[in-house]
Amino acid sequence: MQQSTWFTPEGLEDLLPPQAQKLEAYRRQLIDGFQLSGYDLVLPPLAEFTDSLLTGTARHLAIETCRFTDQESGRMMGVRADITPQIARIVANRLKANDRISRLCYVGEVLKTRNNKAKGSRSPIQVGAEIFGHSGLQSDLEIIELMLESLTRLPLTTKLSLGHVGVVDELMQLAGLSNELQTQLIDVLERKAIPEFEAFVAQLPASEWTLRFTQLMNLCGDAEMVMEQAQTHLTGLSARLDSYLAHMQGVVSHLVQARPGLSIHLDFADIRGYEYHTGVIFAAYSACGCLQPIANGGRYDNISADFGLALPATGFSLDLRTALDLLPVINQVAQETVYSPCAADPALQLKVAELKQQGIQVIKAYEPQTIPAGARRLEKQGASWNLV
Numbered sequence: 001m002q003q004s005t006w007f008t009p010e011g012l013e014d015l016l017p018p019q020a021q022k023l024e025a026y027r028r029q030l031i032d033g034f035q036l037s038g039y040d041l042v043l044p045p046l047a048e049f050t051d052s053l054l055t056g057t058a059r060h061l062a063i064e065t066c067r068f069t070d071q072e073s074g075r076m077m078g079v080r081a082d083i084t085p086q087i088a089r090i091v092a093n094r095l096k097a098n099d100r101i102s103r104l105c106y107v108g109e110v111l112k113t114r115n116n117k118a119k120g121s122r123s124p125i126q127v128g129a130e131i132f133g134h135s136g137l138q139s140d141l142e143i144i145e146l147m148l149e150s151l152t153r154l155p156l157t158t159k160l161s162l163g164h165v166g167v168v169d170e171l172m173q174l175a176g177l178s179n180e181l182q183t184q185l186i187d188v189l190e191r192k193a194i195p196e197f198e199a200f201v202a203q204l205p206a207s208e209w210t211l212r213f214t215q216l217m218n219l220c221g222d223a224e225m226v227m228e229q230a231q232t233h234l235t236g237l238s239a240r241l242d243s244y245l246a247h248m249q250g251v252v253s254h255l256v257q258a259r260p261g262l263s264i265h266l267d268f269a270d271i272r273g274y275e276y277h278t279g280v281i282f283a284a285y286s287a288c289g290c291l292q293p294i295a296n297g298g299r300y301d302n303i304s305a306d307f308g309l310a311l312p313a314t315g316f317s318l319d320l321r322t323a324l325d326l327l328p329v330i331n332q333v334a335q336e337t338v339y340s341p342c343a344a345d346p347a348l349q350l351k352v353a354e355l356k357q358q359g360i361q362v363i364k365a366y367e368p369q370t371i372p373a374g375a376r377r378l379e380k381q382g383a384s385w386n387l388v
Contacts, residue, residue, distance in 0.1 A: 011115030011122025015321075018329075023125065023320060025330045027107055029153045030127050030320070034105035037146055039129050042104050044086035050078040056306035057276035058085035064112045079111045083126050084315065085303070091132045092307035101133040107320075121321045128297070128317030132304070135312035137250045140280050140299060144251070147295050147316045148259065151284055154327055156294060158284040159263040162223060162251065163270035165277045165298075166244045167234070171216065174238055175209035185213075189271050212237075216269050223252045223266035230268060244279075251280060263287070276300050282316070286326055294323050338387060339365040339377040351378060351385040 008014065015023060031041060049070070054062050064081040080086060083106050091097050091104070107127045115122045129146055131139045144160075151158050168189065172182050188196045194217065201213045215233045219226050227249055234241060248266070255264055273281060273296075281298035297316025304311050340352055340362050352362050362378075365371045379388045 009122075011112070013121065013123075019324060022327065022329060023324055026154060026324075026327060027125075027127065027320060030150055031105060031107060033150055033153050034129050034146070037103075037129075037149075039103040039105040039146075042087065042090055042106050043108065044080070044083060044090060044106065046108070047077050047079045048086070050076045052089050052307070053078045053080060053085060055085065056088075057300060057303050058082070060275040061085070064114065066111055066113050080108075081110055081112055083108055083110060083128065084130065084300075084317065087130050087315075088132075088304035088313070089307050091130075091311065092304040092309035096309070097132060098309055098311070101131065101139075103129070103131055105129040121319070123321070124319035125321040126317050127320050128315060130313060130315030132311045132313045134314075135301060137247060137254075139312075139314050140247075140251060141254050143297060143314045143316055144255070144282055145258070147282070147284060147297065147318075148262070150318070151294060154323065156323070156326060157287040158294060159265060159287050160255070161265045161267065161270070161283045161285065162248070163267050163272075163281045163298075164244050164248050164279060165271045165274050165281060166279055167230075167241065167268045168216070168271050168274075170238060170241045170244065171209070171212060174241070175204075175207075175212070186271060186274055189269055190274065219266075219268040220270075221265065221267075223264040224256060226266040226268070227252050247280065272296075273298060273300075276303065278302070280314075284318075286323075292322075292326070294318055294326075335359070335361050337361045337363060337375065339363050339371045339375055341365060341368075341378065343380075345380070345385075347383065348378065348380070348385050 035041065050065070050067060054065060061081045065078040066081075067076055067078045069075070070077045087104055087106060091102055095102060105128065107125070109123055110126050112122045112124075129143065131143055148158070148160065168185075172185065177185065185200060188200055197217055201210055204210050204213070212233070215229075219230050219233075227245075230245055231249075234245060236242065252264065252266065255262060270281065277298045278301045279299035281296075283296035284294050286292045286294050295316055295318035297314070299312070299314040301312040302310040303313050336359075338355055338360055340348065342364055355362050365377065371377055376387050378385045380386075
């Protein structure tokens, strides 16, 4: 039975000329900006063996990965649901960058098994940048600033959200929570289920940790104010926790000084990406009337460990397809158009190539009557082709 109208699957859509051209223009701006900051472009394949695609910290992507049997090898392959694990494989196995800092950027389409309208398209166009080989404050700041700089290139007015997954993790260890209770708490915090969180804290044995966890949910708001509260309530509990707080203080102080006017939100109960993030996490939200997430990232040290090279790493990515509706149309210089006949004449081919080299659009006109009135066209005069 022939269908009169063909539909794409739910969450997968075509980008027609105006939107596709707009996306391509912004993609170029982002990648050019990354390269101007010293990031080298890599392009991993759309699909590869699941042995590498779902290795290590990427195991949590298994449910989102479309899989199929490779007809060449008989092995299981997957269409990538995230590009970051592929970048880790490239760094560890192809570049073997174990004695230097690597800065890489990428762009490409990914595919999710399920449609989540709240998170945008099922086939995001992921653009991102990664730093491998440095674990200090400087690389966290560099990647956050690169994200913010990229959003000004789009251009979008944004709010920045910060967090640190290590704070919750260390509090759970200090409180001696069982694996079962840790899993329960992580689930509640990831869903921001405040009533469930209050019920969870109430079931804990009465101790100083009951108070600490209660305070945790309130460590949320203006970054400078939250840091003051965190220093008051959490300093001195452990050397590791103190180092996390000092690191976050360094991030906040730098951004407040370097980017006056930037709205910075800090939430120590934010543990999104707990499965793979190991330190600072961050996200940028559009400030265009609705708080829509545009870009996110964080530290994920040792993401390349299963590939044989454990390196500190930090990075971010954004979904250009989802951001597209928020972006203004780029005002491009009107392109000159010339119409050309279809003729087997080497001189005509050379003239067309010359015009295109000058940035002039040349459209084939099969019949003279199809050329718009007043439009410029190529006409043979003697042995040469001239514009008339």
